[in-house]
Amino acid sequence: MDRGRLEAFSDGVFAVAITLLALNLAVAGPGHGTLAHQLGQHWPGYVAYLISFFTIGIIWVNHHALVSNVLTVTRLLLFLNLVLLLFIVLIPVATETVADYLARGGFDAKLAVAVYGIVLTGMSAGFASMMEWSLRKGRTLIPVPREKRWAARLRFMSGALVYLLVIGLAFISASAALGLSCLIAVYYVFERTPTVGRDAGSQGAGSEDADA
Amino acid sequence: MDRGRLEAFSDGVFAVAITLLALNLAVAGPGHGTLAHQLGQHWPGYVAYLISFFTIGIIWVNHHALVSNVLTVTRLLLFLNLVLLLFIVLIPVATETVADYLARGGFDAKLAVAVYGIVLTGMSAGFASMMEWSLRKGRTLIPVPREKRWAARLRFMSGALVYLLVIGLAFISASAALGLSCLIAVYYVFERTPTVGRDAGSQGAGSEDADA
Amino acid sequence: MDRGRLEAFSDGVFAVAITLLALNLAVAGPGHGTLAHQLGQHWPGYVAYLISFFTIGIIWVNHHALVSNVLTVTRLLLFLNLVLLLFIVLIPVATETVADYLARGGFDAKLAVAVYGIVLTGMSAGFASMMEWSLRKGRTLIPVPREKRWAARLRFMSGALVYLLVIGLAFISASAALGLSCLIAVYYVFERTPTVGRDAGSQGAGSEDADA
Amino acid sequence: MDRGRLEAFSDGVFAVAITLLALNLAVAGPGHGTLAHQLGQHWPGYVAYLISFFTIGIIWVNHHALVSNVLTVTRLLLFLNLVLLLFIVLIPVATETVADYLARGGFDAKLAVAVYGIVLTGMSAGFASMMEWSLRKGRTLIPVPREKRWAARLRFMSGALVYLLVIGLAFISASAALGLSCLIAVYYVFERTPTVGRDAGSQGAGSEDADA
Numbered sequence: 001m002d003r004g005r006l007e008a009f010s011d012g013v014f015a016v017a018i019t020l021l022a023l024n025l026a027v028a029g030p031g032h033g034t035l036a037h038q039l040g041q042h043w044p045g046y047v048a049y050l051i052s053f054f055t056i057g058i059i060w061v062n063h064h065a066l067v068s069n070v071l072t073v074t075r076l077l078l079f080l081n082l083v084l085l086l087f088i089v090l091i092p093v094a095t096e097t098v099a100d101y102l103a104r105g106g107f108d109a110k111l112a113v114a115v116y117g118i119v120l121t122g123m124s125a126g127f128a129s130m131m132e133w134s135l136r137k138g139r140t141l142i143p144v145p146r147e148k149r150w151a152a153r154l155r156f157m158s159g160a161l162v163y164l165l166v167i168g169l170a171f172i173s174a175s176a177a178l179g180l181s182c183l184i185a186v187y188y189v190f191e192r193t194p195t196v197g198r199d200a201g202s203q204g205a206g207s208e209d210a211d212a
Numbered sequence: 213m214d215r216g217r218l219e220a221f222s223d224g225v226f227a228v229a230i231t232l233l234a235l236n237l238a239v240a241g242p243g244h245g246t247l248a249h250q251l252g253q254h255w256p257g258y259v260a261y262l263i264s265f266f267t268i269g270i271i272w273v274n275h276h277a278l279v280s281n282v283l284t285v286t287r288l289l290l291f292l293n294l295v296l297l298l299f300i301v302l303i304p305v306a307t308e309t310v311a312d313y314l315a316r317g318g319f320d321a322k323l324a325v326a327v328y329g330i331v332l333t334g335m336s337a338g339f340a341s342m343m344e345w346s347l348r349k350g351r352t353l354i355p356v357p358r359e360k361r362w363a364a365r366l367r368f369m370s371g372a373l374v375y376l377l378v379i380g381l382a383f384i385s386a387s388a389a390l391g392l393s394c395l396i397a398v399y400y401v402f403e404r405t406p407t408v409g410r411d412a413g414s415q416g417a418g419s420e421d422a423d424a
Numbered sequence: 425m426d427r428g429r430l431e432a433f434s435d436g437v438f439a440v441a442i443t444l445l446a447l448n449l450a451v452a453g454p455g456h457g458t459l460a461h462q463l464g465q466h467w468p469g470y471v472a473y474l475i476s477f478f479t480i481g482i483i484w485v486n487h488h489a490l491v492s493n494v495l496t497v498t499r500l501l502l503f504l505n506l507v508l509l510l511f512i513v514l515i516p517v518a519t520e521t522v523a524d525y526l527a528r529g530g531f532d533a534k535l536a537v538a539v540y541g542i543v544l545t546g547m548s549a550g551f552a553s554m555m556e557w558s559l560r561k562g563r564t565l566i567p568v569p570r571e572k573r574w575a576a577r578l579r580f581m582s583g584a585l586v587y588l589l590v591i592g593l594a595f596i597s598a599s600a601a602l603g604l605s606c607l608i609a610v611y612y613v614f615e616r617t618p619t620v621g622r623d624a625g626s627q628g629a630g631s632e633d634a635d636a
Numbered sequence: 637m638d639r640g641r642l643e644a645f646s647d648g649v650f651a652v653a654i655t656l657l658a659l660n661l662a663v664a665g666p667g668h669g670t671l672a673h674q675l676g677q678h679w680p681g682y683v684a685y686l687i688s689f690f691t692i693g694i695i696w697v698n699h700h701a702l703v704s705n706v707l708t709v710t711r712l713l714l715f716l717n718l719v720l721l722l723f724i725v726l727i728p729v730a731t732e733t734v735a736d737y738l739a740r741g742g743f744d745a746k747l748a749v750a751v752y753g754i755v756l757t758g759m760s761a762g763f764a765s766m767m768e769w770s771l772r773k774g775r776t777l778i779p780v781p782r783e784k785r786w787a788a789r790l791r792f793m794s795g796a797l798v799y800l801l802v803i804g805l806a807f808i809s810a811s812a813a814l815g816l817s818c819l820i821a822v823y824y825v826f827e828r829t830p831t832v833g834r835d836a837g838s839q840g841a842g843s844e845d846a847d848a
Contacts, residue, residue, distance in 0.1 A: 005219055005276050007641055012227025012436075015648025019656065020231065022725040029736045035744040039751070053725075057718040061711065064641050075273065079401065082269040089234040089265075100241045108247040115251070189715065217431055217488050224439025224648075232443065287485065291613065294481040301446040301477075312453045320459040327463070429643055429700050436651025444655065499697065503825065506693040513658040513689075524665045532671040539675070 006073050006081060007064070013085045014060045020092040021052050024099050045099035048116075051182045052095040055120065056088065058188045059127060066130060069140045080133055084126030087119055094119040102174060109174040117166035120181060124160035131156045159184065218285050218293060219276075225297045226272045232304040233264050236311055256314035260328075263394045264307040267332065268300065270400045271339060278342060281352045292345055296338030299331050306331040314386060321386040329378035332393060336372035343368045371396065430497050430505060431488075437509045438484045444516040445476050448523050469523035472540075475606045476519040479544065480512065482612045483551060490554060493564045501557055508550030511543055518543040526598060533598040541590035544605060548584035555580045583608065642709050642717060643700075649721045650696045656728040657688050660735055681735035684752075687818045688731040691756065692724065694824045695763060702766060705776045716769055720762030723755055730755040738810060745810040753802035756817060760796035767792045795820065 025045050027038040063084070070077065094116045101112035134140050135149050144152050162184055170177035237257050239250040275296070282289065306328045313324035346352050347361050356364050374396055382389035449469050451462040487508070494501065518540045525536035558564050559573050568576050586608055594601035661681050663674040699720070706713065730752045737748035770776050771785050780788050798820055806813035 002280075005223060005280075008220060008223045008644060009227055009272060011641060011644045012224050012439075012648050013231055015436075015645055016228050016231040016440075016652050018721070019649055019652040019725045020235070022729050023656070025726070026729045026732055027736075030740060030744075035733070035737055035747045039747070050722075053722055054718070057715075057721075060645060061714050068638075068641075078273050079269075082266070085230070085269075086262075086265055089231045090237070093234050093238045096238055097247070100239075101247055104242060108242075111247045111251070214492075217435060217492075220432060220435045221439055221484060224436050224651075225443055227648075228440050228443040228652075232447070290485050291481075294478070297442070297481075298474075298477055301443045302449070305446050305450045308450055309459070312451075313459055316454060320454075323459045323463070426704075429647060429704075432644060432647045433651055433696060436648050437655055440652050440655040444659070502697050503693075506690070509654070509693075510686075510689055513655045514661065517658050517662045520662055521671070524663075525671055528666060532666075535671045535675070 003067055003070060003073055006078065007067055010063060010067075010081060010085065011060075013088060014056060014063075017088050017092055018053060018056045018060075021049055021056070021095055024092065024096040025049055041103070042099075044102035047178065047182075048095045048098040048102070051178065051185055052091050054185045054189065055123075055181070056091060058185060059084075059088070059123065062127065062188070063130075066127075066134060069142060070134060071139055071141055077130065077133055080126065080130045084123060084130060087123035087126055090119045091123070098178065102178070105174075110171050110177075113174040113177045114167050114170035117163055117170055117177060117181065120184075121160055121163040121167060124156075124163045128153075128156040128160050159188070215279055215282060215285055218290065219279055222275060222279075222293060222297065223272075225300060226268060226275075229300050229304055230265060230268045230272075233261055233268070233307055236304065236308040237261060253315070254311070257311035259390065259394075260307045260310045260314070263390065263397055264303050266397045266401065267335075267393070268303060270397060271296075271300070271335065274339065274400070275342075278339075278346060281354060282346060283351055283353055289342065289345055292338065292342045296335060296342060299335035299338055302331045303335070310390065314390070317386075322383050322389075325386040325389045326379050326382035329375055329382055329389060329393065332396075333372055333375040333379060336368075336375045340365075340368040340372050371400070427491055427494060427497055430502065431491055434487060434491075434505060434509065435484075437512060438480060438487070441512050441516055442477060442480045442484075445473055445480070445519055448516065448520040449473060465527070466523075468526035471602065471606075472519045472522045472526070475602065475609055476515050478609045478613065479547075479605070480515060482609060483508075483512070483547065486551065486612070487554075490551075490558060493566060494558060495563055495565055501554065504550065504554045504557055508547060508554060511547035511550055514543045515547070522602065526602070529598075534595050534601075537598040537601045538591050538594035541587055541594055541601060541605065545584055545587040545591060548580075548587045552577075552580040552584050583612070639703055639706060639709055642714065643703055646699060646703075646717060646721065647696075649724060650692060650699075653724050653728055654689060654692045654696075657685055657692070657731055660728065660732040661685060677739070678735075680738035683814065683818075684731045684734045684738070687814065687821055688727050690821045690825065691759075691817070692727060694821060695720075695724070695759065698763065698824070699766075702763075702770060705778060706770060707775055707777055713766065713769055716762065716766045720759060720766060723759035723762055726755045727759070734814065738814070741810075746807050746813075749810040749813045750803050750806035753799055753806055753813060753817065756820075757796055757799040757803060760792075760799045764789075764792040764796050795824070 025042060027035065027042065032038060097112045098116045101108045103109075132153065135144055135152060137143070163181070166177045166181050166184075169180060237254065239247065239254065244250060309324045310328045313320045315321075344365065347356055347364060349355070374392070378389045378393050378396075381392060449466065451459065451466065456462060521536045522540045525532045527533075556577065559568055559576060561567070586604070590601045590605050590608075593604060661678065663671065663678065668674060733748045734752045737744045739745075768789065771780055771788060773779070799817070802813045802817050802820075805816060
């Protein structure tokens with residue numbers, strides 16, 4: 001099996017999920033106070049939207065880099081990919097829950113962010129499992145050298161671990177936990193993923209952004 | 213006609229349907245009890261979500277394998293594919309109905325699971341008809357040998373037959389019927405589809421997962 | 425510009441529109457009478473769903489055949505395609521309106537089907553304009569011979585004309601008008617489109633279905 | 637990285653966003669006055685739908701032209717593209733807000749159109765940043781000559797500037813501001829984008845439409 005349809009299907013899911021995110025921002029409409037008031041009260045929704053949008057966007061970028069390096073798509077990879085997508089499609093709903101409950105404070109706000117953290121942890125773990133799959137011998141066009149594998153694992157597993165931290169932190173402070181998931185997104189925007197062979201290997205580290 | 217657009221359109225439908233599944237999990241929002249209570253009451257939704265997600269995922273995997281083996285896409289195949297998609301897009305709605313009624317018990321719960329079974333039976337029959345189409349002479353790159361055709365038919369028709377059983381069982385026990393559709397999904401995850409030529413033929417049985 | 429992205433974007437729109445159709449079939453949920461009662465009352469929704477699903481499906485099949493025969497995608501063709509899509513994306517909403525009002529009877533039911541007819545007329549006119557574009561010299565891989573052009577025009581314009589009839593008929597009988605749009609869909613399923621060059625030209629008339 | 641997946645993902649987002657636009661046009665259903673009355677009251681929705689549909693459609697056409705000319709897709713371009721998509725997916729929600737509040741008049745109508753203007757400004761700025769990226773040396777198959785770069789910049793930045801004007805104008809007259817965003821869409825339909833190398837370069841200015 002070639003990579004084409006794995007990419008097409010995944011891209012479709014990423015695209016729908018990222019577009020549905022914005023639907024949470026719809027105001028209730030006339031009869032629910034002035035528009036200015038409604039827009040103002042929506043601020044947790046804007047924050048959650050931005051974090052989720054870039055989180056999905058970054059995972060899409062990394063997903064692309066990983067899959068483009070895969071030599072043969074096996075049935076196992078398809079199912080690991082399904083596990084990743086299982087959590088991707090939950091992000092719009094989890095984001096909506098955060099938007100609905102964050103400003104209310106109390107245990108509901110904490111629980112909402114914890115649920116959000118669970119979904120992101122699952123997504124991250126799904127991606128780490130695909131990464132782990134790709135590290136095995138003979139599976140990628142440009143293999144990750146043996147001595148760099150643990151660094152690669154660390155990088156992606158650490159993502160899942162920090163998301164685990166988001167879940168725990170949520171029960172102490174919902175805002176702090178949300179801020180942490182925002183930081184993870186920012187980190188992955190600026191952090192290259194050198195473990196993903198093709199990009200790093202064929203073009204030299206950092207060369208892509210050098211002309212930025 | 214090449215396979216490209218059949219795949220692109222089908223992938224789009226699969227991707228949208230699988231993403232819409234998750235929308236059913238949205239909680240009602242503030243004013244409907246605590247979030248913990250709402251999340252707790254949603255358990256039939258989580259179960260139904262998982263079963264439907266993997267059911268669509270598996271059909272997508274098998275759809276890919278079947279179509280990638282097709283020599284020429286005919287108008288008839290396009291319409292058989294439309295019949296399959298007709299039922300795929302009904303899965304999110306049927307899943308929502310199960311999620312809404314399962315915990316209520318009584319005849320409504322049974323009817324909801326029966327409706328779910330009808331949709332899955334239709335999907336399965338649609339897929340079996342594409343399979344049957346592909347078994348005819350000159351339609352696939354790697355034809356299924358004549359002596360293996362009945363085994364292939366049996367495998368896919370048996371899926372439709374077991375889904376028929378889900379419909380009947382639903383009227384006795386909604387939970388048992390839902391459990392059975394879960395088992396079918398699990399079965400197709402682990403069961404290879406050797407009748408689908410290319411994968412099995414070009415790589416040797418089981419070779420893909422051997423390195424798992 | 426190559427055909428690839430025109431097809432990818434259009435396929436995405438077709439796929440989302442055809443999947444959204446099914447959302448209209450969701451029942452109101454617990455507290456609105458028994459599930460059996462709700463499902464029973466939904467019958468206009470099922471009818472409208474089936475007609476719209478196959479109408480979109482058939483347009484997609486014909487769209488594919490037309491575009492795959494295009495030599496160069498021009499900016500004009502992109503905009504004609506946008507006009508077609510403008511009406512395609514209205515189909516789910518128009519279908520929902522028919523489903524909501526058909527069983528109520530009276531002027532509302534007639535108006536609902538008339539609106540549905542307007543959307544289908546627009547879609548049909550959009551497609552006919554793309555067809556007309558493709559008939560001009562040097563635009564297709566396999567040109568339609570001059571003597572067959574009027575037959576081709578007739579075929580596609582007659583579709584738009586019959587949909588116009590649907591609008592008028594709706595004000596006399598909503599059911600009859602809906603039945604007529606169903607007949608058009610059935611007609612285009614069984615009627616080949618020999619004017620669309622590549623399929624007919626390269627494989628011989630009817631050869632595709634001969635092995636059906 | 638090749639352009640394929642950037643295009644596939646973006647096309648998916650464009651397709652979903654443009655299809656969701658139409659959902660705003662759904663009527664409330666039986667029990668909210670006659671259908672004719674409901675359809676009549678929806679006129680701001682139709683206007684907003686048309687403007688947004690063609691605005692997204694045109695950005696898609698220009699996006700295609702720009703990306704098809706890109707030599708190497710870098711990580712930076714992927715993120716600029718994400719910024720563009722961030723605003724694209726907000727268009728359905730902003731359109732719905734305009735549709736809900738335009739006919740009400742007063743400050744709410746003005747604010748709704750201003751929000752719409754903000755989203756379109758963001759979209760336009762996102763596209764201009766991709767354009768700016770593509771003007772740098774070695775990034776496109778057919779580079780824009782140095783002496784034409786400022787003209788190219790002007791063209792795309794002027795789009796963003798006029799959308800800024802839409803925001804300001806909205807607070808004076810909501811209808812006039814909406815009319816202005818309509819004019820921008822019409823302008824970009826008829827205005828070729830000669831700065832986008834491939835189309836203009838390989839086929840001669842205006843040649844595509846000459847046969848219109």
